[in-house]
Each structure stands twice: as structure tokens, then as C-alpha cells.
Amino acid sequence: MWRGLWSLVARAARGPCRPCTRQGSGAPAPGSGATIFALSSGQGRCGIAVIRTSGPASGHALRSLTAPRDLPPARRACLRLLTDPRSEEPLDRALVLWFPGPQSFTGEDCAEFHVHGGPAVALAHVEAYIDFGEDDNLEEGVLERADSQVQELEVALNAHLRDARRGQRLRSGAHVVVTGPPNAGKSSLVNLLSRKPVSIVSPEPGTTRDVLETPVDLAGFPVLLSDTAGLREGEGPVEQEGVRRARERLEQADLILAVLDASDLASPSSCNFLDTVVTSAIAQSHNGNSQRLLLVLNKSDLLLAGDLDLSPELPPHLLLSCLTGEGLDGLLEALRKELTAVCGDPSAGPPLLTRARHQHHLQGCLEALGHYKQAKDVALAAEALRIARGHLACLTSGGGTEEILDIIFRDFCVGK
Ligand SMILES: Nc1nc2c(ncn2[C@@H]2O[C@H](COP(=O)(O)OP(=O)(O)OP(=O)(O)O)[C@@H](O)[C@H]2O)c(=O)[nH]1
Numbered sequence: 147m148w149r150g151l152w153s154l155v156a157r158a159a160r161g162p163c164r165p166c167t168r169q170g171s172g173a174p175a176p177g178s179g180a181t182i183f184a185l186s187s188g189q190g191r192c193g194i195a196v197i198r199t200s201g202p203a204s205g206h207a208l209r210s211l212t213a214p215r216d217l218p219p220a221r222r223a224c225l226r227l228l229t230d231p232r233s234e235e236p237l238d239r240a241l242v243l244w245f246p247g248p249q250s251f252t253g254e255d256c257a258e259f260h261v262h263g264g265p266a267v268a269l270a271h272v273e274a275y276i277d278f279g280e281d282d283n284l285e286e287g288v289l290e291r292a293d294s295q296v297q298e299l300e301v302a303l304n305a306h307l308r309d310a311r312r313g314q315r316l317r318s319g320a321h322v323v324v325t326g327p328p329n330a331g332k333s334s335l336v337n338l339l340s341r342k343p344v345s346i347v348s349p350e351p352g353t354t355r356d357v358l359e360t361p362v363d364l365a366g367f368p369v370l371l372s373d374t375a376g377l378r379e380g381e382g383p384v385e386q387e388g389v390r391r392a393r394e395r396l397e398q399a400d401l402i403l404a405v406l407d408a409s410d411l412a413s414p415s416s417c418n419f420l421d422t423v424v425t426s427a428i429a430q431s432h433n434g435n436s437q438r439l440l441l442v443l444n445k446s447d448l449l450l451a452g453d454l455d456l457s458p459e460l461p462p463h464l465l466l467s468c469l470t471g472e473g474l475d476g477l478l479e480a481l482r483k484e485l486t487a488v489c490g491d492p493s494a495g496p497p498l499l500t501r502a503r504h505q506h507h508l509q510g511c512l513e514a515l516g517h518y519k520q521a522k523d524v525a526l527a528a529e530a531l532r533i534a535r536g537h538l539a540c541l542t543s544g545g546g547t548e549e550i551l552d553i554i555f556r557d558f559c560v561g562k
């Protein structure tokens with residue numbers, strides 16, 4: 147039904163008048179000699195869609211669609227069978243109204259078609275038909291171009307979705323977990339970085355049991371900093387539970403701050419920590435695992451000059467003294483680099499997704515584009531694009547249908 151109507155109005159208007167155009171797509175004002183048409187029942191699911199035309203071709207459109215009957219009496223709703231003027235295929239039984247100008251909304255001849263079908267069925271044919279041109283004889287490659295535009299969109303969406311975690315880290319804070327053997331100075335480091343006494347510090351190994359999480363701004367990035375129990379067998383069930391939670395939190399870390407006592411590197415607990423946590427984290431990061439690690443050798447103030455018996459195999463590390471603050475600037479600079487890699491540099495590159503809502507709509511858009519590619523029928527393809535457009539519009543709060551769908555369908559226009 148749409149094809150007949152739109153093509154008819156388009157064909158009729160294409161004579162002495164200016165080409166017909168859909169209202170809302172930069173259409174000329176009524177009275178300019180063109181015939182305009184639009185869905186006047188608005189967007190949204192509905193059983194009946196009202197299509198209104200205004201301009202000198204309105205009468206012609208009405209006659210052609212309701213042939214062989216003549217124009218209905220002015221301003222009276224009449225039930226008519228609508229048929230496709232070329233194939234005479236019955237399209238719909240619909241109410242039609244005729245408003246001869248100047249007694250009409252626009253002062254011009256107007257016609258209304260109250261037809262069945264929600265916007266998805268009414269408008270997709272419209273979009274496809276108008277943009278596909280009168281005889282559906284598409285220019286070569288037009289459909290492929292639309293498909294390739296959809297493909298480009300899919301690539302961009304997938305790239306954003308891959309980055310989604312970074313955006314969320316930027317928004318809710320990257321998880322930085324401080325870990326190491328007992329008494330390495332983990333809690334001292336957490337208090338130093340958060341500039342407040344978050345954790346209890348004591349010479350007693352096994353002081354920290356629970357995971358203590360505190361939001362801080364580190365080198366300009368929002369971070370969730372977690373202090374954890376010293377990793378060892380654990381004396382008693384409470385400390386063992388603390389160690390279990392520490393290991394669990396470690397797995398969720400975006401960045402691991404591994405702390406060792408620089409004056410105690412040869413101890414079994416330091417060696418064991420290096421061989422397990424540090425070495426495996428570094429190995430995984432080389433295999434593309436996104437988790438990153440910074441090794442901090444704390445208590446450097448206890449080292450005498452040249453006393454640092456650092457075996458050459460020791461991974462890249464930073465020297466620090468939580469007691470004197472020596473090495474803190476170097477650590478903050480290293481943290482800035484790591485966090486830029488973890489969260490993305492908000493000032494550069496494409497906008498990062500920071501909210502789950504963003505991710506939801508991008509995912510929804512991607513799925514709709516998948517349905518577009520599988521759709522065999524133009525109307526269903528247009529509906530899939532409309533759903534995709536809806537998701538994007540929720541993110542861009544842009545104009546929605548006309549804007550985005552036209553971008554994809556604009557190339558379907560034939561010879562206008
Ligand atoms: N000399 C010196 N002592 C430090 C330094 N950092 C921490 N300490 C001391 O080392 C002891 C342990 O510090 P904590 O911060 O409690 O160590 P921890 O790793 O949190 O210990 P657990 O929670 O028991 O695993 C405390 O007596 C601290 O004062 C440092 O840079 N230099």
C-alpha cells in the first residue's frame with residue numbers, strides 16, 4: 147500500500163510541480179507548488195496509521211489509489227479499497243478523506259489515508275520505496291553501499307564495546323589492589339597514597355585481615371584502592387580467610403601493586419611471592435591479559451648504600467620508603483602511565499563508554515544491525531535499522547529516525 151501511495155504522489159508531483167518530498171526532511175513549505183506527505187499519526191506502535199498529503203497532487207493520489215471510484219465527497223470519511231495503481235493488487239480497506247483547498251489545514255488540496263499497520267510496516271516501505279525510487283530499479287551497488295555503511299557501523303560499535311571496560315573504570319574507578327607478603331608495608335603504602343589512615347599499621351605480621359577498599363584519586367585517575375592481608379599460609383582460620391579474600395580480590399585487579407620489603411628479598415616469603423604472584427602476573431600480561439602489575443620495593447631507607455642485593459632476574463621495580471616518602475614521585479608517575487593504559491586517556495581518542503546504559507544501547511544497536519543483515523524484506527530491514535537507530539538516538543539524543551536512518555537509506559534514492 148505504501149508503494150502505491152508514495153510513488154503515486156511522487157509521480158504526480160514530479161510533473162509540473164516540484165518533486166514531492168516527505169515532510170520533515172527539509173521539505174518545502176505548503177503552497178510552494180510541491181506536494182508534501184507525511185505520517186501524521188506520529189511514531190510509536192499503533193493499529194492505524196494516518197498519512198496526510200498536501201498540495202496539488204493530493205487529488206490525483208486519492209483517485210489513483212481508490213480507482214475506479216471518484217473522489218469522495220469533501221470532508222467526509224469514506225471506506226475505500228486501496229489498490230496498487232499498477233498491479234491493481236489490493237492493499238488495504240481504509241478510511242480516506244478529501245479536503246479540497248482552500249478549506250483545509252494548509253489551504254491547499256489535502257488528502258488523508260487511515261490505513262492499517264504500525265510505523266514499522268507503514269514507514270519502512272515508505273522509506274524503502276521513496277528512497278528506492280519509483281520502479282525499484284536501484285542504481286547498481288546502492289544496496290551494497292548501505293550494507294557497507296552498516297558494516298562500518300558494526301566495526302565502530304565493536305571497538306567501543308571492547309573499550310567499554312576502560313570507560314567504566316574511568317567512571318567507577320580502576321581496581322588497584324595492594325598485595326605482598328606480611329609486613330612488606332602494604333598498609334603503610336595504602337595510607338600514604340590515600341593520604342589518610344585507612345589501614346592499621348603495626349610491626350606485627352598478619353595485621354591486616356579484611357580487604358579494605360578506599361576510593362582515591364591517583365595521578366588524576368579515579369581508583370578503588372584495596373589493602374589486603376599479607377599472603378602466607380595464615381595462622382588460624384581468621385587469617386586464612388583473610389588470605390583467601392586477598393587472593394580473590396587480586397583476580398579482580400585492573401592493576402596490582404606488588405609490595406616487597408627491599409631489606410628482606412631473600413626471605414622465603416619474598417621469594418615465594420615473586421615466584422607466584424609477580425612472575426605469573428607478568429607472564430599473563432605478555433599474553434594479552436589486561437591485568438597489569440607494578441613491583442614496589444619498600445623500606446628502601448633500611449638499605450645501606452650498595453646494600454641492595456637485587457638479583458639481576460628481579461622484574462622491573464621501583465624503590466620506595468613509606469617512612470621517608472623517598473621514591474613516591476617516581477611511583478606516582480609510574481601509576482599515571484599504568485592507569486592511562488588501564489582507563490584510557492579521556493582527553494584523547496574516541497569517547498569512552500562510562501556507563502552500563504551506554505553499553506546496553508550499543509549492544510542493542512549491534513544486535514539490530516545483525517537482524518538488518520539477515521532480513522530478506524526491505525520493510526523488515528528498515529525496521530531493524532529503526533531499532534538500531536533508536537538505540538543510537540538514546541546515546542546521541544539526536545533526531546533519531548530521520549537523521550540516522552536517512553544516512554543509511556539516503557543512498558537508495560534513485561535519480562532525484
Ligand atoms: N623503615 C621502614 N618501615 C616501614 C616502612 N613501611 C612500613 N614500615 C613498617 O613496617 C611494619 C609493617 O607495616 P605495615 O604497613 O603494617 O605492613 P603490611 O604489609 O600492611 O603488614 P600486614 O598487614 O601484617 O601484612 C610497620 O611497623 C611499619 O611502620 C618503610 O618504608 N620503612
Ligand SMILES: [K+]
Nearest residue numbers: 348350351353
Ligand atoms: K604488620
Ligand SMILES: [Mg+2]
Nearest residue numbers: 332333353354
Ligand atoms: Mg597491612
